[in-house]
Amino acid sequence: MATPAEEFQAAWSPDGKEVAYLEERTAVKVYNLASKQSRTVLPADKNYSYADGDQYFSWSPDSKWLLVEFLQDKQWITQCGLVKADGNSPVINLTKSGYGGGHPRWALDGKAMLWFSGRDGMKAQSSWGSQMDAYAMFFTQAAMDTFRLSKEEYDLLKNDAGGDMGGEDKGGKDGKGDKGGKDEKEDSTVAPLKFELDGIEDRKVRLTIHSSDLADAIMSKDGEKLYYLAEFEKGFDLWQTDLRSKETKLLVKMGAEGPGSMEMDKEGKNLFLVNNGGISMVDLDKGEVKSVGIKGEMRLDAAAERQYLFEHVWRQVLKKFYVKDLQATDWDYYKKEYAQYLPYINNDQDFADLLSEMLGELNASHTGAYYRGSIPNGDATARLGLFYTNDTLPGLTISEVIDRSPVIKAGSRVKAGTVIEQIDGEAITGRDEPARFLNRKAGRNVLLSLYDPMTGKRWEETVKPITRSEENELLYRRWVERNRHTVDSLSNGRVGYVHVRGMNNDSYKTVYEEVLGRYHDKEALVVDTRFNGGGWLHDDLATFLSGHVYMHLMPRGQDLGTEPQFKWSKPSVVLMNEANYSDAHMFPFTYKALGIGKLVGMPVPGTGTAVWWEHLQNGVIFGIPQVGMVDNSGKYLENQQLEPDVRQADEPALLSTGTDQQLGAAVKAVLGQ
Numbered sequence: 001m002a003t004p005a006e007e008f009q010a011a012w013s014p015d016g017k018e019v020a021y022l023e024e025r026t027a028v029k030v031y032n033l034a035s036k037q038s039r040t041v042l043p044a045d046k047n048y049s050y051a052d053g054d055q056y057f058s059w060s061p062d063s064k065w066l067l068v069e070f071l072q073d074k075q076w077i078t079q080c081g082l083v084k085a086d087g088n089s090p091v092i093n094l095t096k097s098g099y100g101g102g103h104p105r106w107a108l109d110g111k112a113m114l115w116f117s118g119r120d121g122m123k124a125q126s127s128w129g130s131q132m133d134a135y136a137m138f139f140t141q142a143a144m145d146t147f148r149l150s151k152e153e154y155d156l157l158k159n160d161a162g163g164d165m166g167g168e169d170k171g172g173k174d175g176k177g178d179k180g181g182k183d184e185k186e187d188s189t190v191a192p193l194k195f196e197l198d199g200i201e202d203r204k205v206r207l208t209i210h211s212s213d214l215a216d217a218i219m220s221k222d223g224e225k226l227y228y229l230a231e232f233e234k235g236f237d238l239w240q241t242d243l244r245s246k247e248t249k250l251l252v253k254m255g256a257e258g259p260g261s262m263e264m265d266k267e268g269k270n271l272f273l274v275n276n277g278g279i280s281m282v283d284l285d286k287g288e289v290k291s292v293g294i295k296g297e298m299r300l301d302a303a304a305e306r307q308y309l310f311e312h313v314w315r316q317v318l319k320k321f322y323v324k325d326l327q328a329t330d331w332d333y334y335k336k337e338y339a340q341y342l343p344y345i346n347n348d349q350d351f352a353d354l355l356s357e358m359l360g361e362l363n364a365s366h367t368g369a370y371y372r373g374s375i376p377n378g379d380a381t382a383r384l385g386l387f388y389t390n391d392t393l394p395g396l397t398i399s400e401v402i403d404r405s406p407v408i409k410a411g412s413r414v415k416a417g418t419v420i421e422q423i424d425g426e427a428i429t430g431r432d433e434p435a436r437f438l439n440r441k442a443g444r445n446v447l448l449s450l451y452d453p454m455t456g457k458r459w460e461e462t463v464k465p466i467t468r469s470e471e472n473e474l475l476y477r478r479w480v481e482r483n484r485h486t487v488d489s490l491s492n493g494r495v496g497y498v499h500v501r502g503m504n505n506d507s508y509k510t511v512y513e514e515v516l517g518r519y520h521d522k523e524a525l526v527v528d529t530r531f532n533g534g535g536w537l538h539d540d541l542a543t544f545l546s547g548h549v550y551m552h553l554m555p556r557g558q559d560l561g562t563e564p565q566f567k568w569s570k571p572s573v574v575l576m577n578e579a580n581y582s583d584a585h586m587f588p589f590t591y592k593a594l595g596i597g598k599l600v601g602m603p604v605p606g607t608g609t610a611v612w613w614e615h616l617q618n619g620v621i622f623g624i625p626q627v628g629m630v631d632n633s634g635k636y637l638e639n640q641q642l643e644p645d646v647r648q649a650d651e652p653a654l655l656s657t658g659t660d661q662q663l664g665a666a667v668k669a670v671l672g673q
Contacts, residue, residue, distance in 0.1 A: 009055065013063040014190065018085070020057055020066060024319070025049035028057050028068060030085055039087035046070040046091060050626070051612050056103055059085075060110050062190040067104040067113060080104040080115045082195070092197065094137060101135075107219040110193040111143040112136050114207070114219055121211030126508035126540045131211035134228055136219070138203040139195045147205065147223060151244040209241060209248050215259030219243075220284075221268035227251070227284070229260060229273070236260060236275070238282060238289075252282055252289050302618075306351050307342055309616055313355055313369070317362070322609055322628035322638065327363055334361045349373065352620045359622065365638060366582065366611035369622035381435045382442035382465030385474050395421040395428045395451065402474045403481070407448075407463050414450065414461065421458075422449035442467045476501070486660060487526050490667045496522040497663075503535030503583035512544065515568050524670040525572040526663070530601065534582025536610075542590040545572050545597075572597045573670040575662055576644065580604040582611070586629060589642055593631070597673060598645040600666045608637030645669075 010021035019031045020041070026049050028042035042057075047070055049055055057068045063085065070081045070091050080101040081091040095101035099119040107114045114136055121131030138144035149157065207226050208214070215236050217228035226241045235255035241248040260275030271282040272292070279292040314335050317326070338358040345351050348371050355369035385405025389397045398418045401407060407414045421428060423437035424447050438446070442465050451458050466474075480499050487497035496519030501507045511527075519525060527545065547567030553560035562569065576588045576599060586608040588599050610627035629637040648665035655661075 009053070011057070011059060013059050013085070014061055015063040017063065020059060020085070022055055022057075025052065026055060028055075028066065028083075030087065041066060041083055041085060041087050042068050042070060042081075042091055048076070050610075051614070058105050060106060060193055062110060062193050064192060067106060069102055069104070078102050080113065082113075094200065096201065103216075105218070107136060108138075108143060108223045109221075110190075111140060112138045112147075112219075112223070114217060116214060116217070118211075120206060124505045125512065126505040126537050128536055129505065132214035133211050134207045134214065134217035134226060136205045136207055137200065138205075139193070139200070141196060141199075141203070144203045144205075147243070149244070154244060207241065207243060209246055213259075216261045218262060218264055218271070221264070227262070227264075227271060229256070229262060231259075238271070238273070251284075251287050254280075254289065303343070303346075305618060306345060306348075309351075309618065309620070310339060310342060310355070312616075313622055314358075316614065317359070317367075317624055320612070320624050320626045321362070321364075322626050323636070327639075329362050334358055348618045348620055351618075352622075355620065355622055363639070364609070364625050365605070365607035366609050366625035367623040369620055372619050372621060380440050380442065381468065382438040382440070382444075382446075383468055383471035384438070384463065384465055385471055393419065394430060395419040396434055402471075402478055404474050404477065406466050407461070409463075412461055413452070413459065414448075417452070417454060419451040419453060420448055421451050423447070425449075438465055441465050442470075482658070483528065483660065483663060486663050487667055490664055491524075491671060494523045495526060495667055495670060496524070497526045497528065499528040499530075500532055500537075500541065500584075500587075502532060503537035503541075503587060505537075507535075508537055508540060508544075511541065515544075516566065522570070524570055524673070525568060526575060526666045526670060527572055528575040528663075528666075529580055529584050529587060530575060530577040530662070531579045532581070532584035532587075534584050534607075536583055538583055538587040538590045541587055542594055542596060544568060545591070546594055571670055571673040573600050573666050573673070574598075575666045576601045576604050576642075577650075577662070578602050578605065581607050582609070585642060586637065589631075589637060592642075592645075598669050599642070600646040600648060600669050601644050601662050602647065602649055603644065604642040606636075606638050606640040606642065608640075 010019050012019055017033060019033070021029055021031065023029050024044060026047040027040060027044035029038045029040050031038045047055060055069065057066050059066060066083050066085055068081050068083055068091065069078050071077070072079060072093070077098065077100045079093050079097070080095045081093055083089065083091040094104070094113065095115065095117070097117060097119065099117050101115045101117045104113050104115040106112075114134060116132045117135055118130030118132050120133050123130040136147070138147060146154070146157075207219075208217070208228060212230035212232060213236075215229035215231070217226060219226055224243060226243055228239050228241075229236045230239055231237070235257055236259055237250055237254050237256075238252040239248065240251040254273075254275075256275040258276050260273055262271050262273045264271055269284055271284060273280045273282065279294065280289050281292050282289045314331070318331055335358075338354060341354055345354060352369045352371040359367045359369060384407060385402040386396075386398050386407065387400040387402065389399045391397050396419065398414065398416055398420070400416055401414060423434070426437055428434050428437070444464065445462050446465055448461050448463055449458070450461060483499065484497045487495050496515065498511050498514050498519070500511060515525060525545075545568050547564045547569030549562045549564075549569050551563045553562065574588050574591050574597065576584070580588070585604045585606065588604060589608065591597065592599055608629045609625035611623045611625050613621050613623050615621050625638065631637065631640075646665055646669045648662050650661050
């Protein structure tokens with residue numbers, strides 16, 4: 001069986017004779033209880049585990065096959081496969097789809113497979129992420145034909161067959177049940193499944209009538225209904241579709257926060273749902289849900305838990321770090337060195353610091369550890385979206401009203417120079433920290449007593465302060481607007497400016513909207529990626545900026561533009577700095593590798609890896625950089641600094657006066673291309 005060094009995920013075969021399990025997270029093996037021997041059913045090179053628990057397999061009802069998720073050679077797109085449990089045959093690709101497929105489960109007593117795919121769902125504009133649907137694939141033409149019958153046709157056929165709809169065995173190999181004189185064990189044997197693989201790609205059916213954020217789905221025993229967990233509004237709810245009439249309804253309004261999973265009982269009368277750390281049971285006939293109560297107490301030995309988690313973190317890094325030699329780090333040595341401090345740690349904040357120090361010995365990005373705790377009833381200072389002067393007058397003198405500040409509304413007289421003398425009747429004298437007057441008041445009406453030194457008038461206004469994160473959003477918009485104005489001024493209106501805030505779908509949509517909208521008539525473009533923390537957008541963004549005109553659209557002499565219409569096909573430069581991280585390193589690398597344009601700014605540290613941030617049960621989170629990116633010369637991007645074509649630093653003294661030298665260098669570079 002599996003050793004302690006292996007992640008253990010196992011499932012009994014229906015006949016109880018064997019156990020399928022994962023070895024080292026990816027290889028699917030089967031252990032025979034009689035021979036006490038294991039065999040490989042799906043080799044480790046057919047999968048890659050990014051996070052523990054992300055692999056899947058399922059026994060067939062006859063205990064002879066497994067449905068699995070697997071990867072085609074040199075492609076990170078999951079497919080659904082069928083493989084013999086004897087370990088003597090290669091996996092059969094059932095889905096063969098560029099959209100991939102996942103979570104295959106047996107349906108109709110093994111006559112069909114149910115799986116998920118994003119083929120027909122709305123897709124994120126930046127390629128990653130989509131709505132999902134549940135699909136069925138039928139392993140025999142007879143099963144497909146039966147499924148296609150209308151409700152009336154099916155009822156007639158069922159009556160003619162006396163209720164036996166497929167010649168299914170009713171208890172034993174001879175199909176005679178207990179009349180055949182078999183003992184109970186032999187009578188329960190399931191007949192071997194049949195697979196007609198020729199033409200199986202034509203026996204696929206979309207089951208859900210609306211794509212969604214789909215968590216799980218399961219078919220009723222008779223194949224008449226589909227039950228699925230989907231999120232359309234607040235939380236995940238249980239839906240039901242009649243697969244013959246296509247009638248779909250909300251079966252149970254659950255509002256579950258997380259996606260969860262579900263299983264059906266043997267009788268097909270109840271569904272058991274696992275969600276948010278609890279178990280619920282749904283009576284399918286009544287549409288009622290009730291919690292399955294679990295009571296228990298745990299006595300926690302925190303020191304022993306930290307000892308275990310220390311070992312776990314050390315082992316996870318050893319098994320999943322992006323290169324096997326851990327960049328020549330003596331990991332055994334550092335384990336001993338840092339473990340000696342464990343007896344002196346009595347809280348998880350210090351424990352996270354200890355892990356960070358040990359992980360730092362790897363000299364790698366995307367690692368370290370931190371503790372995510374919370375302070376009950378902690379301070380939460382609201383904001384007004386204002387800048388203040390450093391004068392000595394009583395009150396707060398406003399130097400600038402940030403655009404979109406909550407004080408900006410119809411009838412307001414607040415402007416630069418206005419003095420806030422009181423907040424909710426409490427005078428601001430300078431003896432107290434003014435922030436205390438706004439503590440926990442975000443979203444609540446606050447009374448400001450105001451004074452205009454120019455006119456000598458006093459008045460009051462009511463305002464709803466915002467949170468710190470909301471004010472930070474205003475400050476970000478202010479920064480972008482200032483940069484846009486700078487680029488426009490320096491180029492005399494010839495160059496557009498866009499900032500890529502994160503390597504994600506929302507940022508891509510902002511770039512797409514502004515570049516093809518606001519800046520469609522500009523001669524060139526500055527693409528600012530400074531202070532971008534990463535994500536996964538490098539190829540989509542580079543593809544968008546790499547358009548080459550190959551024809552013009554010209555109805556009756558009217559110029560309607562060019563093809564490609566939905567790419568930028570004019571000059572551009574990418575602006576980067578030392579604060580670019582992760583995919584914000586990989587994007588300028590991609591941009592340069594494809595020869596799209598020049599890189600301007602400062603060198604970017606080599607941080608091009610994909611990370612798994614693992615959440616431990618004590619609130620500590622640590623990172624494992626586990627997918628390395630290799631350039632065409634065979635070098636890893638990790639720890640390979642990316643140099644700009646035009647090197648330009650921002651001098652703090654000039655930057656504090658509003659002069660951004662990097663923007664100036666970017667405009668000069670792009671106009672010179």
